[in-house]
Amino acid sequence: IAWTTWVRTGVLKLGVGTPQEVASYYMGGSHIYCTGDLLKQVQLAKLFSDDKHFVDMPLQESPELVLKKFQQLVNVTPEGILSKEQLQQFVSSSFRDPGQEFELWEPQDWMSSPQILAKISDQKLQAWASDLNAKWKSLGRKIKDDVRTRPMFYSQIYVPHPVIVPGGRFIEYYYWDSYWVIEGLLLSEMAATAKGMIQNLLYLVERYGHIPNGGRVYYLCRSQPPFLTLMMDAYLAHANDTEFLRENIHLLEVEYEFWQRNRSVSITVGDRNHTLNYYNVQIGEPRPESYSKDWELASDLNEDARQELWAELKSAAESGWDFSSRWFLSWPPPLPATLKDTKASAVVPVDLNAFLCKTEHLLASFYRILGKEPFQAALERRLEAVQAVFWNEAAGVWLDFNLLKKQPNPAFYPSNLAPLWTDCFSDQAAAERAVRYLEGSTVLSYKNGLPTSLFRTGEQWDLPNAWPPLQHMVIAGLAKSSSSRAKEIAFDLAQNWVRTNFALYKKYQAMFEKYNVDGDGKPGTGGEYQVQEGFGWTNGVVLQLLDLYGDRLTSGSPSTLFRAWIVAACLFLLDLKW
Numbered sequence: 001i002a003w004t005t006w007v008r009t010g011v012l013k014l015g016v017g018t019p020q021e022v023a024s025y026y027m028g029g030s031h032i033y034c035t036g037d038l039l040k041q042v043q044l045a046k047l048f049s050d051d052k053h054f055v056d057m058p059l060q061e062s063p064e065l066v067l068k069k070f071q072q073l074v075n076v077t078p079e080g081i082l083s084k085e086q087l088q089q090f091v092s093s094s095f096r097d098p099g100q101e102f103e104l105w106e107p108q109d110w111m112s113s114p115q116i117l118a119k120i121s122d123q124k125l126q127a128w129a130s131d132l133n134a135k136w137k138s139l140g141r142k143i144k145d146d147v148r149t150r151p152m153f154y155s156q157i158y159v160p161h162p163v164i165v166p167g168g169r170f171i172e173y174y175y176w177d178s179y180w181v182i183e184g185l186l187l188s189e190m191a192a193t194a195k196g197m198i199q200n201l202l203y204l205v206e207r208y209g210h211i212p213n214g215g216r217v218y219y220l221c222r223s224q225p226p227f228l229t230l231m232m233d234a235y236l237a238h239a240n241d242t243e244f245l246r247e248n249i250h251l252l253e254v255e256y257e258f259w260q261r262n263r264s265v266s267i268t269v270g271d272r273n274h275t276l277n278y279y280n281v282q283i284g285e286p287r288p289e290s291y292s293k294d295w296e297l298a299s300d301l302n303e304d305a306r307q308e309l310w311a312e313l314k315s316a317a318e319s320g321w322d323f324s325s326r327w328f329l330s331w332p333p334p335l336p337a338t339l340k341d342t343k344a345s346a347v348v349p350v351d352l353n354a355f356l357c358k359t360e361h362l363l364a365s366f367y368r369i370l371g372k373e374p375f376q377a378a379l380e381r382r383l384e385a386v387q388a389v390f391w392n393e394a395a396g397v398w399l400d401f402n403l404l405k406k407q408p409n410p411a412f413y414p415s416n417l418a419p420l421w422t423d424c425f426s427d428q429a430a431a432e433r434a435v436r437y438l439e440g441s442t443v444l445s446y447k448n449g450l451p452t453s454l455f456r457t458g459e460q461w462d463l464p465n466a467w468p469p470l471q472h473m474v475i476a477g478l479a480k481s482s483s484s485r486a487k488e489i490a491f492d493l494a495q496n497w498v499r500t501n502f503a504l505y506k507k508y509q510a511m512f513e514k515y516n517v518d519g520d521g522k523p524g525t526g527g528e529y530q531v532q533e534g535f536g537w538t539n540g541v542v543l544q545l546l547d548l549y550g551d552r553l554t555s556g557s558p559s560t561l562f563r564a565w566i567v568a569a570c571l572f573l574l575d576l577k578w
């Protein structure tokens with residue numbers, strides 16, 4: 001309660017105090033899940049194959065008691081460092097297995113035959129869509145009331161309504177993932193579940209002043225790409241619920257203000273000053289859920305340098321692209337640049353500003369519905385800034401801007417096309433230019449999906465991975481333009497993506513968080529954890545593409561039998577002719 005008050009009254013200013021103090025305040029002072037010696041010793045002893053496991057474990061006793069018992073052990077241990085066996089014993093007697101904060105829940109609004117199924121011509125795709133519709137049931141979670149009444153026993157942040165989680169190791173909500181999940185739920189005609197997820201995020205805004213990266217206290221110090229207002233728009237397009245908008249529009253504004261107050265930067269172009277937004281988490285210490293990895297990465301750095309690197313890793317995680325060459329300082333390559341080169345707070349990203357541009361656009365139109373007029377001026381300023389800072393006439397596309405180099409990053413990233421999707425441009429030739437940009441690079445030659453970049457860094461947001469949200473943004477942006485070639489490319493990209501996802505679903509009976517564009521198509525690879533199955537946004541994006549092109553998409557190349565039949569028919573016709 002105390003720290004929420006600090007946020008509300010503005011007393012807590014990021015950047016005041018040591019990184020540890022700020023982290024500790026910001027994270028609600030959790031000396032078990034966010035910072036402190038217990039966290040450090042357990043994570044560095046690598047008790048579990050994934051560091052996230054430990055910070056997801058609920059407590060068996062109060063945090064004060066657990067910390068006291070740990071301190072007693074430390075006091076009687078030479079140099080205060082417990083052995084792996086001692087730590088194992090301590091953790092198993094003081095913590096419970098992850099996942100016990102949830103109770104069984106089946107969505108009440110789930111139905112077996114939503115109307116979208118009837119829009120899909122290909123029988124195999126239709127059956128697959130039916131399977132994906134059923135997956136919402138296995139990805140649904142309801143948080144136990146005990147988390148509300150005894151929050152200090154959990155790292156899970158309580159929210160009042162059930163959620164659909166991504167899946168695999170991600171057993172809590174994630175902010176930007178929820179956008180594609182909600183779009184998918186709406187196509188499955190599960191508007192009540194979708195509304196509940198939006199209510200949860202509004203609850204978090206009311207409580208913390210922003211939406212944390214995910215539903216854990218160790219994610220509190222950072223957000224993720226801002227999609228709350230877009231989620232409200234998606235919901236309103238399916239449900240005539242102006243009352244819900246009226247009751248909550250002030251919270252949409254609070255969330256928008258979080259980005260304006262804490263994540264904005266001024267850039268001068270010519271004699272004009274422009275204000276744009278960036279990802280910037282000035283809080284040190286390793287990420288609790290990847291503690292040992294962050295610790296090892298910084299092992300040869302001095303104290304200041306490692307705190308700075310850890311803050312940059314958090315800024316990159318806030319972007320949702322954790323991690324990527326996009327945040328490396330040493331571009332344009334020569335690679336190998338590594339994760340250590342991450343300097344995300346130096347990048348002013350095209351996509352973040354495109355999302356906020358959409359937010360301003362939507363807030364302006366929401367207020368108009370409610371009979372008020374703010375936000376139009378903010379939208380106009382954003383349009384001007386996006387054109388002045390990001391649009392690159394030579395490349396014919398928008399490019400991220402690097403504050404340290406005072407230059408655009410010339411590399412290909414699907415995010416370069418985000419303004420097309422969010423209508424954040426005034427020049428109607430933009431779509432044609434985007435087509436030429438795509439056709440002028442090699443990215444359309446990848447038949448399993450649009451790659452995340454053209455650099456093989458081993459990080460998950462780079463080649464060879466392709467991610468569902470990025471496919472959707474580019475496809476939807478091209479599809480809505482008036483250019484016929486842009487529409488054709490959009491369809492081809494959708495067809496490639498759906499075929500890849502479908503082929504791997506047949507092979508593994510699973511949907512993955514990301515896919516590998518190499519060869520015949522594989523689950524994604526690289527990064528700091530194994531590719532995960534589930535998967536919330538993947539299912540949402542496939543349902544959206546099937547909604548858009550269900551009458552044209554096909555499940556695979558023509559079967560061998562069909563091809564043999566065509567050859568036989570041709571031979572027969574030739575024979576007749578002769």
Ligand SMILES: OC[C@H]1O[C@H](O[C@H]2O[C@H](CO)[C@@H](O)[C@H](O)[C@H]2O)[C@H](O)[C@@H](O)[C@@H]1O
Pocket residue numbers: 052166170174175176177213214287289290317318320321322323513528529
């Ligand atoms: O544990 C490492 C990181 O895991 C998350 O990031 C990845 O999964 C999220 C859930 O699907 C997704 O939103 C994000 O874009 C992925 O990169 C988490 O969000 C990170 O903060 C965390 O460090």
